[in-house]
Amino acid sequence: MSDTVRVRIAPSPTGDPHVGTAYIGLVNYAYARQNKGQFLLRIEDTDRERSTRASELAIYDALRWVGLEWDEGPDVGGPFGPYRQSERAEIYREHAMVLVRSGAAYPCFCTPEELDKIRLRQRTLKRQTGYDGTCRAIPKDEALARMASGETHVIRLRVPEGRTTILDRLRGPVEIENQQIDDQILLKSDGFPTYHLANVVDDHLMGITDVIRAEEWISSTPKHYMLYKAFGWQEPRFAHMPLLRNKDKSKISKRKNPVSLLYYRQVGVLPETMRNYLALLGHSMKDEREVFELDEFVNEFSFDRISLGGPVFDIEKLLWLNGMRIRALAPDALAARIRDHLYDLPRIAEMVPMAQERMRTLGDFAEVTSFYLVMTPKLQADDLRDACKGRSGKEAATLVAGSIEALDALKAFDKESLEAGLKAYCETAGVPAGDLYSLFRVALTGRKGAPPLMESMVILGRAVTTQRLRAAIEALKVLPEPKKA
RNA sequence: GGCCCUUUAGUCUAUCGGUUAGGACACAAGACUCUCAAUCUUGGGAGACGGGUUCGAUUCCCGUAAGGGCCA
Numbered sequence: 001m002s003d004t005v006r007v008r009i010a011p012s013p014t015g016d017p018h019v020g021t022a023y024i025g026l027v028n029y030a031y032a033r034q035n036k037g038q039f040l041l042r043i044e045d046t047d048r049e050r051s052t053r054a055s056e057l058a059i060y061d062a063l064r065w066v067g068l069e070w071d072e073g074p075d076v077g078g079p080f081g082p083y084r085q086s087e088r089a090e091i092y093r094e095h096a097m098v099l100v101r102s103g104a105a106y107p108c109f110c111t112p113e114e115l116d117k118i119r120l121r122q123r124t125l126k127r128q129t130g131y132d133g134t135c136r137a138i139p140k141d142e143a144l145a146r147m148a149s150g151e152t153h154v155i156r157l158r159v160p161e162g163r164t165t166i167l168d169r170l171r172g173p174v175e176i177e178n179q180q181i182d183d184q185i186l187l188k189s190d191g192f193p194t195y196h197l198a199n200v201v202d203d204h205l206m207g208i209t210d211v212i213r214a215e216e217w218i219s220s221t222p223k224h225y226m227l228y229k230a231f232g233w234q235e236p237r238f239a240h241m242p243l244l245r246n247k248d249k250s251k252i253s254k255r256k257n258p259v260s261l262l263y264y265r266q267v268g269v270l271p272e273t274m275r276n277y278l279a280l281l282g283h284s285m286k287d288e289r290e291v292f293e294l295d296e297f298v299n300e301f302s303f304d305r306i307s308l309g310g311p312v313f314d315i316e317k318l319l320w321l322n323g324m325r326i327r328a329l330a331p332d333a334l335a336a337r338i339r340d341h342l343y344d345l346p347r348i349a350e351m352v353p354m355a356q357e358r359m360r361t362l363g364d365f366a367e368v369t370s371f372y373l374v375m376t377p378k379l380q381a382d383d384l385r386d387a388c389k390g391r392s393g394k395e396a397a398t399l400v401a402g403s404i405e406a407l408d409a410l411k412a413f414d415k416e417s418l419e420a421g422l423k424a425y426c427e428t429a430g431v432p433a434g435d436l437y438s439l440f441r442v443a444l445t446g447r448k449g450a451p452p453l454m455e456s457m458v459i460l461g462r463a464v465t466t467q468r469l470r471a472a473i474e475a476l477k478v479l480p481e482p483k484k485a
Numbered sequence: 486g487g488c489c490c491u492u493u494a495g496u497c498u499a500u501c502g503g504u505u506a507g508g509a510c511a512c513a514a515g516a517c518u519c520u521c522a523a524u525c526u527u528g529g530g531a532g533a534c535g536g537g538u539u540c541g542a543u544u545c546c547c548g549u550a551a552g553g554g555c556c557a
Contacts, residue, residue, distance in 0.1 A: 171490075180487070277497095281498095281500095284497090291508060305496070308490075308491060310554090
């Protein structure tokens with residue numbers, strides 16, 4: 001292993017770029033810079049169904065926005081590429097074969113039906129479920145021959161007896177019985193690798209010295225140790241950072257929190273606030289300073305100063321910090337930032353079609369479009385009440401909640417998709433579309449009269465739209481019942 | 486269900502065996518102010534529980550509980 005520190009983040013390009021990615025990225029970045037090492041970005045797009053190019057580009061955009069520059073990656077290149085897993089399929093296949101030949105892995109020919117049967121039997125016997133190892137016993141020659149004949153198979157890791165002890169820099173040794181670990185699938189029947197194989201192979205081939213990732217991976221680390229051992233490779237050091245949490249302490253999720261970096265950017269959180277705030281979670285500076293710059297964090301970051309309780313992502317404190325940082329800006333600098341954020345021409349141009357026919361003076365533009373720009377429109381109880389069209393607040397809340405799922409299911413967030421998706425939802429829910437739209441209008445704009453809905457949603461974007469709908473659901477749930485006339 | 490991780494106020498955290506348990510957000514009160522913010526001052530609020538170890542535990546060990554993650 002080389003002396004220079006090499007670390008990486010490896011996000012999957014599915015959905016919006018996530019605050020968790022920025023959080024882990026920040027720590028990796030700080031560690032790399034502090035040690036004069038390299039910070040790499042690898043795109044884990046082996047899930048061909050869900051990975052999109054748009055999402056990959058959004059990751060670049062969002063990570064650069066928070067100020068994390070990488071030394072090697074799909075877009076900037078580097079000596080250890082390609083850095084996109086979908087372009088490395090052959091490498092994984094070859095490595096899987098190495099393990100099959102050495103006996104550390106074996107092909108499994110069991111069909112899904114057979115696996116179901118195994119599971120069912122284990123369940124009725126109240127035994128631990130998992131692969132029973134049927135194909136382990138197939139002699140290597142026979143197995144190789146069947147593979148060569150084109151018989152459908154996956155490749156599984158032959159998990160040895162005994163126990164595995166991993167070393168986590170933050171927790172010390174963690175021990176686990178190998179029995180707990182299933183014979184992992186390394187290569188799927190379509191020839192694509194699973195996370196574990198791809199991850200270990202890439203980390204090794206890319207010279208990664210330190211794996212700093214989220215705690216959710218800690219229980220798969222023993223599998224990774226086994227793989228390193230099977231290949232005869234030195235494993236990197238591991239550090240598992242605490243997981244960011246929702247208010248209810250569950251793993252941070254878009255159902256309960258805005259998690260898209262794009263959301264925070266759009267709403268006007270400064271990038272330096274975002275990285276400063278993330279640096280406050282799970283780590284503290286020596287003098288407990290809370291407002292500081294990236295380079296200070298790079299200097300002071302230490303694994304010794306990490307606390308392991310999963311921190312709740314608190315938007316209140318984020319906004320307080322943002323206010324502090326806004327006030328600390330020189331007026332000229334702030335002016336420029338506001339101009340870039342609010343009055344950049346493409347953005348205005350997007351809103352003009354909504355505003356033009358509603359304007360008598362130029363100044364009216366500010367009024368008409370204010371709800372696009374504000375972080376949270378104020379919701380009047382009366383307006384919500386009216387928008388319920390006779391339903392109770394709770395019923396309306398359920399209706400909106402269902403519509404969010406319909407929106408989530410949309411691949412594209414454009415006018416046509418929105419219209420089709422919402423219409424279909426209303427039909428299955430047995431609700432006139434107009435009723436839902438009234439709720440949407442108030443939820444999204446804080447007004448009863450506003451520019452066209454679908455277009456407005458497109459301008460607001462997916463993250464802001466869903467966040468506002470969720471806020472409206474909360475308001476609807478506690479909506480006082482109307483006084484009986 | 487099995488395994489693993491975690492545990493200081495509503496939230497983020499300091500403390501690396503001896504402190505009146507410190508700071509920050511939020512909250513409350515007051516000051517300033519045409520108002521609202523901002524700012525300043527003040528206030529309430531914490532070591533999950535039970536055992537050990539020790540002269541002494543928030544701190545070390547064990548158990549329980551709770552929360553979380555992963556696997557199924």
